[in-house]
Amino acid sequence: MGVGTFFHYFGTVLLLAATALLIVVSVTAPVVNDLSILKVDVSGSSTIDRITFGTFGYCIIRDGPDDCTKAHVGYDATAALAGVQGLTFSKGDRDSARVLTRVLILHPIAAGLTFLAFLLCLGTSFLGSFVASLFSFLAFVVTVVAMACDFAGFEIIKHAVNTRGPNNLHARWGPTVWCILAAAALNLIATVLVFITCCAGRRKKSHTHRGKADY
Structure with missing residues (x-):
């Protein structure tokens, strides 16, 4: 196995890992x-x-059965905190958070694009690798x-809870926000690796054909 082939398959593995991370983000509450x-x-709450x-929504985790919204595209995240004393959201904040949650449909779309790039990378042809690098970049x-949109939309909730909410509430980023950050990095690295190796393979093939013609 040549160095170029190794990097190509390494990029393929990165795409599979990115797909897994994006699937995790897509199946959150x-x-x-x-x-x-x-x-x-x-x-301090019983x-x-x-x-x-x-x-696709939120859950209120209780000692008993959890109270969750139905899974759907776009939701009012501020509604989960509507009854908290001393915590209010402006109409602009509510509308912004609702609009930005609609964009979260991009999580499963990115997972699908990344998986398509992974499948295309399983072949070693120049065309397949080139198209894979395009899909990988689009997924990135x-x-x-x-x-x-994750950071912008949920920062509205996080800032309000931690600055205007009661002392018994504390908002923090969940683990999957770092999953999407890692997925973006893996997609970018995979794009570069697959594109460089497919170009290098094309150039090597061209040189081989030229050498045979000269011979």
Whole structure:
């Protein structure tokens, strides 16, 4: 196995890892109740432990059965905290958070694009590798846009809870926000590796053909 082939398959493995990370982000609350992009811890409460916000909704985690929204594109994240004393959201904040949660549909879209790039990378032809690098770059762009919306939309909730909310509430980023950051980095690295190796393979093939013609 040549160096170029090694880097090509290494890029392929990175795409598979990025796909797995993006799938994890896509199945956050309310699909998996305790898996979150943003988490609000509630201390001193006998009924509520925490509130988890995900791609398609949120869950209120209780000692008993959890209270979750139905999974759908776009939701009012501020509604989970509407009854908290002393915590209010302006109409602009509510509308911004709702609009940005609609963009979170990009999480599964990015996962699909990354998986298509992975499948294309399984072949070693120049055309397949070139198209794979295009899909990988597109997945990187979509992932970055989704990540930006994650931070922008949920920062509204996080800032409000930590600055205007009662002392028994504390908002912090959930583990999956770092999954999407890692997925973006893996997609970018894979794009570079696959593109460089497919170009190098094309150049080597061209030189081989030229050498045979000269011979």
